[in-house]
Every structure is written in structure tokens, then in C-alpha cells.
Amino acid sequence: xxxxxxxxxxxxxxxxxxxxxxxxxxxxxxxxxxxxxxxxxxxxxxxxxxxxxxxxxxxxxxxxxxxxxxxxxxxxxxxxxxxxxxxxxxxxxxxxxxxxxxxxxxxxxxxxxxxxxxxxxxxxxxxxxxxxxxxxxxxxxxxxxxxxxxxxxxxxxxxxxxxxxxxxxxxxxxxxxxxxxxxxxxxxxxxxxxxxxxxxxxxxxxxxxxx
Numbered sequence: 001x002x003x004x005x006x007x008x009x010x011x012x013x014x015x016x017x018x019x020x021x022x023x024x025x026x027x028x029x030x031x032x033x034x035x036x037x038x039x040x041x042x043x044x045x046x047x048x049x050x051x052x053x054x055x056x057x058x059x060x061x062x063x064x065x066x067x068x069x070x071x072x073x074x075x076x077x078x079x080x081x082x083x084x085x086x087x088x089x090x091x092x093x094x095x096x097x098x099x100x101x102x103x104x105x106x107x108x109x110x111x112x113x114x115x116x117x118x119x120x121x122x123x124x125x126x127x128x129x130x131x132x133x134x135x136x137x138x139x140x141x142x143x144x145x146x147x148x149x150x151x152x153x154x155x156x157x158x159x160x161x162x163x164x165x166x167x168x169x170x171x172x173x174x175x176x177x178x179x180x181x182x183x184x185x186x187x188x189x190x191x192x193x194x195x196x197x198x199x200x201x202x203x204x205x206x207x208x209x210x211x
Contacts (some may be wrong), residue, residue: 003083005093015069018093037064
């Protein structure tokens with residue numbers, strides 16, 4: 001669905017002010033066109049290229065007899081809410097009444113059989129394009145693919161999972177152990193007797209005193 005919004009302003013500066021308001025609210029500049037009064041054939045061709053209906057174009061051409069300027073906005077369905085946002089902006093910039101009951105035309109887009117084997121025309125990326133900005137942006141208004149950041153935790157935010165339910169760390173540095181049995185006891189204590197005894201000195205160990 002594409003919405004074609006047309007507003008006729010008394011001067012080009014008034015149309016430029018409305019255009020600036022649209023750009024300030026995030027409207028893509030490629031979807032905005034200002035058609036000036038002057039050569040009726042060129043103005044009619046420009047309206048046709050901008051997808052203005054024949055009835056609307058006839059009313060505008062009849063009213064464009066001086067310095068009037070026609071603002072045409074092609075608001076696509078994506079990002080969602082683009083058309084409604086543009087309409088609110090245009091309400092703040094009063095335009096000339098040309099006798100049309102509705103200056104917002106809703107066009108339903110139909111698939112083109114020529115591109116049945118392609119997701120989109122010219123094969124741009126379906127969700128985003130890293131090489132250039134899409135003409136109408138992404139359907140949600142921003143790039144859905146974000147660069148990943150290194151994480152040190154399984155939980156978002158980088159905090160330790162233990163901090164969620166316990167104020168202290170669950171993993172502490174190991175202490176030095178003097179026994180293979182947990183608790184620090186000596187293995188020999190299981191037998192009730194020492195397994196190593198002190199050796200009494202032999203004669204060879206007694207030093208000989210020479211006088």
C-alpha cells in the first residue's frame with residue numbers, strides 16, 4: 001500500500017516549508033516532489049510520473065495559474081506509520097482548496113510477474129543493505145541487523161548469573177591442599193598410627209671427636 005498525498009500551496013516557499021517539516025520527521029527526501037506552475041504539459045507529465053490520479057491532476061492544473069506549487073508525497077507502507085506521520089505534518093501547513101474531496105490517494109501494490117523468481121526488484125537485500133540506504137527504509141524503520149558485542153555472561157547485561165539470586169560469587173579461588181582427602185586430614189590418620197617414624201642415629205651417624 002502506497003499513499004499519494006498532494007497539497008497545493010500558494011508559493012514555492014510554502015511548499016518548501018512543508019517539505020522541511022516532513023524531512024524533520026524522518027520522511028525520505030526521495031518520496032517528496034514539488035511541481036511548479038508554468039508549463040502545463042511539463043506539470044502534467046510530472047504529476048503522472050508521481051502517480052497523481054487524473055482527476056486530481058486536472059483539478060491542480062486548473063488551479064495552478066500563477067506561482068502556486070504542488071507538493072506530492074509518496075508514502076510507502078514501510079516503515080509502518082509513515083503515511084500517518086506525514087499527514088499530521090501536512091495538517092500544520094495549510095494548503096489551497098481546489099475542490100477535491102480527498103487529497104490522499106491509497107494505491108494497492110500488486111506483485112509483478114516479471115520478478116516472480118526474485119524477492120525484490122534489482123535484488124536488494126530483503127531486510128537491509130550494507131552498501132547503500134534503501135529508498136524507503138526498512139519495514140520497521142531501522143536496520144534489524146546489529147553488530148554483535150562480546151559477552152561475558154549468558155544473561156543480557158553482562159552480569160553474572162549468580163548475582164540474580166545470591167549476593168556473593170558462586171565460584172571462589174581454590175585453596176592449597178596438604179592432603180588427598182577433602183578436609184585437610186592426613187591419609188595416615190585413617191590407620192590410627194603414624195606411617196613414618198623417626199630414625200634413631202646409628203654409630204656411623206655419631207660424629208667422632210678427635211682430641
